[in-house]
Amino acid sequence: MTFIDDYLTEEAKKDSIPEKSPPEGKQWGYDLYPERRKPDTTPNVSGLLDKKGYENIQKIKCERNVYKCIKQSPIIKLMMGALKSSGCPVDIRRHISCEECDPSVSGGFDPVLNQVVVCQNGAKKPAHVQGVLLHEMIHMFDYCRHDLNFRNLDHLACTEIRAANLAHCSFMSAWVQGDASLFNIKATHGDCVKSKALSSILATRNVSTEEAVDAIERVFPKCYRDLEPVGRRIRRNSDDMYKAYTEGFYYGYDSV
Template sequence: MAGVPDKRRPGPAAGEQLQQQHVACQVFPELLAEGRPQQGFFSSFFTSNHKCQLMLLKTLETNPYVKLLLDAMKHSGCAVNKERHFSCEDCNGNVSGGFDASSSQIVLCQNNIRNQAHMNRVITHELIHAFDHCRAHVDWFTNVRHLACSEIRAANLSGDCSLINEILRLHFGLKQHHQTCVRDRAVLSILAVRNITKESAQKAVDDVFDSCFNDHEPFGRIPHSKTDARYAHRDFQNRDRYYSNI
């Protein structure tokens, strides 16, 4: 997870949250009246919220990773709406964003997202969680291995572990460095949202790593660059057309 929503509002009871995970037709339910207040696109100029909204719009319209994920979500019956499923908010700490499974909404931390490239990575990462939430009965709240699997996939497929990002983190390596990065990022993400030991997080990642690392849906490959993502999107569209004609 690129980050998690801060706990500034009480959420639904845990039992209610878990129930929502298993109702396929409620993957994207309408926000309840007591849900997050939505920020209007033109509510204020030259503010962090306005900047966040502009970067969000650019990502949704131009980023090939995100465009593929949006198509895949729609194909799976979970069409994404910008106003409904994204919220730019101030967050505590160094959190960049998070997927709120109880409301099926992606929170973007407008006070911590630094630039357009950062926004692209955060949205891609969180949309992978949303895609997993749409296609599978993910027990986000009590099964740490389910969480570990989605975090592995998000780190693997979102560009979090691209060579340039690892160089910027001053992390260098050659042999299986991508796998090492994915493991490390997944463990860090689990520790950010679960009160468990590092050893427990590492064990959860190890238990599911091989199967989840090799699950490349909906990309069909590990997209190491925007060019890879564009080809993956083209292949996804062609695959969709093929199956629709069978």
């Protein structure tokens, strides 16, 4: 899921990511990420008993899960290596942020700050954090490698298709979503990817369902075939993540 904010001043935008700052415009991520729009506050002892204190505890747990994924998850290590090899190394203190979000989302990618957002109130378990990191790092990878314009609906549809394809749509997840069919597994996976991409677009863009579906259909064949940098679709309860990580060096991706 991606979003674009305009809360930064022009000078701050230049400082944050000078090489690819999106153009001026209204906020396109709605208010799903409220901490993107307010100054940071320093935790204090008295705050541990109020809502802010609870959020601080959530943030610490989230950051621990992020660190654990980066150190132990083969698929996240692959993404870190692929980003580094592509000229966009990830500094977890700079490029990954745990924040309080709207309950409807678990994460996001902010191209203005070039940051992955992990929603500390939504993604609470390591496996969920891993899924969020993988999804959003695919957006980060696409933004790094290509001239990606998140205000272009076709570009957005393509990166959402890729993220759903590589990070989410196992047969079981498709079954839960109601997109599964025992008789046509290939079509099942494609339908799941389209459904996930559609929900992500509608959550963060003020467009009609028809407009979003049309964009997805226009770019689907090409973007669905693009499996970089993972190289395969990850099946649940398989060793696909480990295979993808061990094969990464064949494609010039650094080991991390």
